Amino acid sequence: MLTNYQAFQIAFSLRCVSLKGILSLCVLLLVASSGNTAEEPNDDAALLDAARESYQRGRYAEALDAFEELQAETGLKSTAIVWRSRVQRSIGQWTDATKTLQEAVKSDSENAGLQAELALCLFEQGQFDAAAAAVLAALKKNPRELRAMWVQSELLRESGKLKEAAEAYRTFVRYYNAEQPEDAESLMWVARGSAQYARWNSVSQIFKFIINTLCPDALKADKNHWQARYFAGQLLLEKFNRAQAIPELKKALAINPSAAEVYVALGEAARQQFQWEEAEKQADEALKINSKLPSALRLKADVLLSDGQFSKAIELLTTALEVNPKDQETLRMIAAAHLLSDLKTLDDRKSAAYQQLQELITNIDAIENIEIEKPCKAAGFIIQAADGNPAPGIFLTVVGERLASRKKFQAAELMYRRAIDVMPQLALPKTSLGMLFMQTGRTEDATNLLEKAFEADPFHVRVSNMRKVLKVLANYHVINTDHFSIHVDSQSDRLLGEYMAEYLEEQYDDLVKQFGYEPKQRTHFEIYHRGKGLSAHKWFSARMVGLPWIQTIGASTGVIVALASPTATSPPYNWARVLKHEYVHVITLQQTHFNIPHWFTEALAVTSEGYERPQIWNELLATRVPQGRIRGLDDLTQGFVRPESPNDWQFAYCQSRLCAQYMIEKYGEKTIAQMLDCYRRGLSTRQAIKEVYKVDQDEFEAGYIKFMEDIVAELKGINVRPRKKPSEIEKAYRDNPEDATKAGEFAYLRHLQKRRREARELAEEALEKNPKEPLANVVMARLEILGRDVISAIGYLNKAYDREKPHPAVLDLLGQVYVYIKDYKNAQEVYELGREHFPNDLKWLKGAVLVYLRTDQLDKLESSLKVLIARDADHASGRKKLAEISLNRDEFQAAVDYAQDAIYIDVNDAETHHIFGDALAGLKNYKKSIRELKVALQLAEEGKPGIQLSLAKTLAANSDKDDARALVESLQKNDDTKEAASKLLEQLNGAK
Numbered sequence: 001m002l003t004n005y006q007a008f009q010i011a012f013s014l015r016c017v018s019l020k021g022i023l024s025l026c027v028l029l030l031v032a033s034s035g036n037t038a039e040e041p042n043d044d045a046a047l048l049d050a051a052r053e054s055y056q057r058g059r060y061a062e063a064l065d066a067f068e069e070l071q072a073e074t075g076l077k078s079t080a081i082v083w084r085s086r087v088q089r090s091i092g093q094w095t096d097a098t099k100t101l102q103e104a105v106k107s108d109s110e111n112a113g114l115q116a117e118l119a120l121c122l123f124e125q126g127q128f129d130a131a132a133a134a135v136l137a138a139l140k141k142n143p144r145e146l147r148a149m150w151v152q153s154e155l156l157r158e159s160g161k162l163k164e165a166a167e168a169y170r171t172f173v174r175y176y177n178a179e180q181p182e183d184a185e186s187l188m189w190v191a192r193g194s195a196q197y198a199r200w201n202s203v204s205q206i207f208k209f210i211i212n213t214l215c216p217d218a219l220k221a222d223k224n225h226w227q228a229r230y231f232a233g234q235l236l237l238e239k240f241n242r243a244q245a246i247p248e249l250k251k252a253l254a255i256n257p258s259a260a261e262v263y264v265a266l267g268e269a270a271r272q273q274f275q276w277e278e279a280e281k282q283a284d285e286a287l288k289i290n291s292k293l294p295s296a297l298r299l300k301a302d303v304l305l306s307d308g309q310f311s312k313a314i315e316l317l318t319t320a321l322e323v324n325p326k327d328q329e330t331l332r333m334i335a336a337a338h339l340l341s342d343l344k345t346l347d348d349r350k351s352a353a354y355q356q357l358q359e360l361i362t363n364i365d366a367i368e369n370i371e372i373e374k375p376c377k378a379a380g381f382i383i384q385a386a387d388g389n390p391a392p393g394i395f396l397t398v399v400g401e402r403l404a405s406r407k408k409f410q411a412a413e414l415m416y417r418r419a420i421d422v423m424p425q426l427a428l429p430k431t432s433l434g435m436l437f438m439q440t441g442r443t444e445d446a447t448n449l450l451e452k453a454f455e456a457d458p459f460h461v462r463v464s465n466m467r468k469v470l471k472v473l474a475n476y477h478v479i480n481t482d483h484f485s486i487h488v489d490s491q492s493d494r495l496l497g498e499y500m501a502e503y504l505e506e507q508y509d510d511l512v513k514q515f516g517y518e519p520k521q522r523t524h525f526e527i528y529h530r531g532k533g534l535s536a537h538k539w540f541s542a543r544m545v546g547l548p549w550i551q552t553i554g555a556s557t558g559v560i561v562a563l564a565s566p567t568a569t570s571p572p573y574n575w576a577r578v579l580k581h582e583y584v585h586v587i588t589l590q591q592t593h594f595n596i597p598h599w600f601t602e603a604l605a606v607t608s609e610g611y612e613r614p615q616i617w618n619e620l621l622a623t624r625v626p627q628g629r630i631r632g633l634d635d636l637t638q639g640f641v642r643p644e645s646p647n648d649w650q651f652a653y654c655q656s657r658l659c660a661q662y663m664i665e666k667y668g669e670k671t672i673a674q675m676l677d678c679y680r681r682g683l684s685t686r687q688a689i690k691e692v693y694k695v696d697q698d699e700f701e702a703g704y705i706k707f708m709e710d711i712v713a714e715l716k717g718i719n720v721r722p723r724k725k726p727s728e729i730e731k732a733y734r735d736n737p738e739d740a741t742k743a744g745e746f747a748y749l750r751h752l753q754k755r756r757r758e759a760r761e762l763a764e765e766a767l768e769k770n771p772k773e774p775l776a777n778v779v780m781a782r783l784e785i786l787g788r789d790v791i792s793a794i795g796y797l798n799k800a801y802d803r804e805k806p807h808p809a810v811l812d813l814l815g816q817v818y819v820y821i822k823d824y825k826n827a828q829e830v831y832e833l834g835r836e837h838f839p840n841d842l843k844w845l846k847g848a849v850l851v852y853l854r855t856d857q858l859d860k861l862e863s864s865l866k867v868l869i870a871r872d873a874d875h876a877s878g879r880k881k882l883a884e885i886s887l888n889r890d891e892f893q894a895a896v897d898y899a900q901d902a903i904y905i906d907v908n909d910a911e912t913h914h915i916f917g918d919a920l921a922g923l924k925n926y927k928k929s930i931r932e933l934k935v936a937l938q939l940a941e942e943g944k945p946g947i948q949l950s951l952a953k954t955l956a957a958n959s960d961k962d963d964a965r966a967l968v969e970s971l972q973k974n975d976d977t978k979e980a981a982s983k984l985l986e987q988l989n990g991a992k
Helices: 004-017 020-034 042-056 060-070 074-090 094-107 112-123 128-141 146-158 162-179 184-201 204-221 226-238 242-255 260-272 276-289 294-306 310-323 328-342 352-362 364-369 377-386 393-405 409-422 428-439 443-456 461-474 494-515 536-545 575-591 598-609 615-627 646-667 670-680 685-693 697-714 726-735 740-752 756-769 774-786 790-800 808-820 824-837 842-854 858-871 876-888 892-903 910-922 926-939 944-957 961-971 978-991
Strands: 477-480 484-488 523-528 554-556 560-564
Touching: 042 060, 042 074, 060 074, 074 094, 074 112, 094 112, 112 128, 112 146, 128 146, 146 162, 146 184, 162 184, 184 204, 184 226, 204 226, 226 242, 226 260, 242 260, 260 276, 260 294, 276 294, 294 310, 294 328, 294 393, 310 328, 328 377, 328 393, 352 364, 352 377, 352 409, 364 377, 364 409, 377 393, 393 409, 393 428, 409 428, 428 443, 428 461, 443 461, 461 536, 477 494, 484 494, 494 523, 494 575, 494 598, 494 926, 523 536, 523 575, 536 554, 536 560, 554 575, 560 575, 575 598, 575 670, 598 646, 598 670, 615 646, 615 697, 646 670, 646 685, 646 697, 670 685, 685 697, 726 740, 740 756, 740 774, 756 774, 774 790, 774 808, 790 808, 808 824, 808 842, 824 842, 842 858, 858 876, 876 892, 876 910, 892 910, 910 926, 910 944, 926 944, 944 961, 944 978, 961 978
Parallel strands: 484 523, 523 560
Antiparallel strands: 477 484, 554 560
């Protein structure tokens, strides 16, 4: 007796060889696509069209009622039943939809359209045997029934019969060529089948044809066919072409605002950009419409997985399996969730967990022969996915992607390689493996794979971008040291690379000793400069994620580090700080087999930088701690991966660092190493705290919160007034226009919005009520400055100038005006008053520094600059000035320290290298001094004679008399250095 699979394979073979004999059935095609069996009366047809429009426009309740009424009409019964079942599935009523179709088939078993729709409904619920039977029945009556053809193709794929499935997908291409269908549904079934054929056979032209011809033709045939927009958007999203995908998806929603599948696709677009909050929002929108939609449940689970909430993710995925227990998408995600939850040592090839996984995946095409003594939970789902399908390539690929997203690179590579073995026609595992090679610094392997992936699919945006990155990287200069490999632009950043290599080697021993771990291979640092019309940051972003934007300037995968070059960003940043930060990630991630929580590796990386808390952190502490807006440790990683705002992201860094500080101050620095060891062994944070600190997590967090409260109590002069929204400011004024303060605030808002006439009227109104109203006076002063009447501006500001309770906006503008007119005495008073009342805000310190610099108050300048650079890690000019002051006092070691710190920010500043060289000479470190002075000469556009004179003196001191003499002789021709050069030459000749 034939099984259903054998029977429909025979039917499939007959269908392939009898094309000419069945063309006469084309009259039935349009009827079959909707389930019709007879010509419909015009009035009834109009009712059917209206009901279909209600469905396509998302009015599901209305459509459901309409189709139920139409079922009573004999001529429309089968069509109405098909559409009614679609409405039911769209709102998650799977059981009702199946029952509707099964009852209809019982009374009309000869209807190919009903059988095909039933097959589709059953397949979507994982009832493969029943679906196969329905496919056979449909194809027996109409061998060209497109829905049945699709389900048959998918059943072949699900059973691992890849050659037969490939041929089945190809028949959609042949069907289109032979039939040239014009109705929307037929066109979209052709699009689905053709797309799968194109994926498996690397026929990229078909994708273009689908997007540019089939989907537009479907919309021409039916303007309400939102499915065409949705499919085009999905296909573009598959290629990471978000720029074109998102507009298509939004147009689909414009037709049907209740299309739950489209919300999921928009959520996937957000997920591609790691916009987890938006992804969750879209998943929730979809679930409001269809609470059992598996794709929506998977998307929401993906959000939870990103945050390490494995049990909650598994709960959602289990719900999705209730709809379709054989859904490969769901099975692969739940397997990945269990792997990540249960097996913490997946990147240790010697671990029992990895060995078990390797045995399963290696034998996945013969899974029935495997016996595992103590299988993990994930093993059951892997076996379930492979049961009856010896080639689950997509399953393996997606599990690999989820593992790679959590940096389980060893296990992910195992998945990708096996996926390529069992389904070589798939481009996705090759692409994913190429991306993994990029993440782990194996660029040669990545190049080979990504080239093949691009040939197969030139429309894949991430693949295309990575190929461009690889071509740029191939031309970069490489500096190898004992422990690092620095890749830099040979034209722009060779000098930077040399200083980076030197800095990293200087830090290496201390960091390895501090964390008790030494990476097993050289760490690659890739520094991306601008080029080929793209900014340094875009190249860096493309390197890390294959897309043109991520939030930071530097990032690490735990194996490699990439940065946007500080010489190509404005202003330049402290690259030494970033290098150290990222290398701490490399150490702690590898040390713990990538099990360390995101928040803790960030805590240790930021702590290693050694700088004071930035201003924004203190402001956030002063605002959020009293309000109780503090994340617990279970929730802290969400501040990084799913921040609600830029400030939320900043506060996650702040909280993480303070948690590490609390651990060290309360329990001792050695406990950090103990925590890392706990994570290496796979313990959770809750378990680690109990083991290391001998308290439960709740008690630990209570102490940590008290620690933050104590810090806040010591903060002074921080403006914690909540920032009001423009609408709130306007409403407050409209509700109480007699309040001068509210009028002043509204006037200031209008000035910022450049509605200056209204701003003036509001400010004048406020000043009539209170002539000293601060913001109203600031508005009037700004308007006077625009009219170049600085004296009048000062007059307004002085009215609001209160030395006892100064308003920061008044001080800020008044200080700027005094500096502009060079009234440094009054400017100094203003800025020092600002420092006294608002010590946390750096603007007053920077203003005071400017005044001290211009008035040659070196003592005040020096003390203020020391405070400034301690709080601003990226302030190069302050460090350079301190180096200059120290050098002039012959405080050579201090000058060396300040100059070196300045070079860590701006490596291309010739003056800093000059100061550094002279200071080193003062310490008699002539060899290094000569190098610095030669670098200064190389960089200098002016002032070269002074650098040459310093170099000549250093060469002479280093007994390089001949080189010094040659240099001095050339300097005698320069008026600025002639006298000093002559004296030096006399000394050299005398020494001779």
